[in-house]
Amino acid sequence: MSRRRKLRPDEKELWDKVAGSTERMHPEKRVLARPEKKLAKAPVPEAQPKGRTEAERALQPFRLGEKARGRSGGHDVLPPLHDRLHQAPLRMDKKTHGRMTRGKLAPEARIDLHGMTVDRAHQALMAFMLRAVQNEHRLVLVITGKGRRPEEDGPIPVRHGILKHQLPHWLSTPPLAQIVLQVTAAHRSHGGTGAFYVYLRRNR
Template sequence: MARDRKLSADERILWGKVARSTRPMPGKAGALTELDAFLAEAEAAAELEQEKQTPATPTPLQATAPSTAKPSAGVHHPLEKPVKRKIAKGRLALEARIDLHGLVQSQAHAILLDFLIRAHERGMRHVLVITGKGSSMGSEGALKRAVPLWFSKPEFRYLISSYESAAQHHGGEGALYIRLSRRHGERP
């Protein structure tokens, strides 16, 4: 393999999952910080390269847009009410579900990412993610709070079109309906 070859987006996601699932050997924690620094540099270089590839000249429509507008990258919209109602009543099937109860955040992150990638690759559109309400043993719902935040991260952003709290019989506030984005080239 060539040393100067850049990792693809899928390879970076996979490497991130592998890196998060490992622990340093005793006395080797210094090498881990070097790896983290290397990964941070690589990510910054990739972002810089992506910025160079985007056109710098604004289109006439962008020039007239107000400057207070925020970019929508990474922002997911809630499910439309009719879609949520159909899922809740069982008229629109949930094609898969995953239960993250009892997992720590690092485990849940890797498992959820793998689940969503597989569901997306299979062309699924609506899935259920059960995070739990987190009210037992003094916990304040770490996964309930963390999972929606993860959805704005690059590894999740392209997979998810929208999400919203589930209906009571599907877990209520301890679960999320997720609409996966369409695969590239797939027709609506």
């Protein structure tokens, strides 16, 4: 492949004369300049008056945590068991109920579930209640114990006294629900908050 030779000065002069006497086959297109878009100016924020702003003036001084509630006694979201039993509708004779809650009625039978596992306590309660119905008892005493409270509460809610909290549930579900008329916390002479009166329906 041969190299392209550079034109001599006399040849360059002749070429310019020839090129100047010719016309372009494709004349150059005139490009119209596009109008420049004016950029919208960002709004200039108004100068804030010196000193405190209105929001700052409306903000009252406070101390971090001043409205926080004190530490509660536990994680239980339900009212205490004693309150729930006390608020339960009265299904038995009012006069008899008053004598019972004051410890004036002597239970005809009693069972102590304290120290048992949940499964064993449930089975023992079932057998005891069915015997009480067969013996035509009306008032029995169920002792669950108050429950041992751990030294520190952890982040996971844990009920204290599992048998005490399970008892109302067991008595309100079949087959015991059909024979139980009223459940209430026992008088302190019969165990207080660690025991419960269970008043049975009349055996017909």
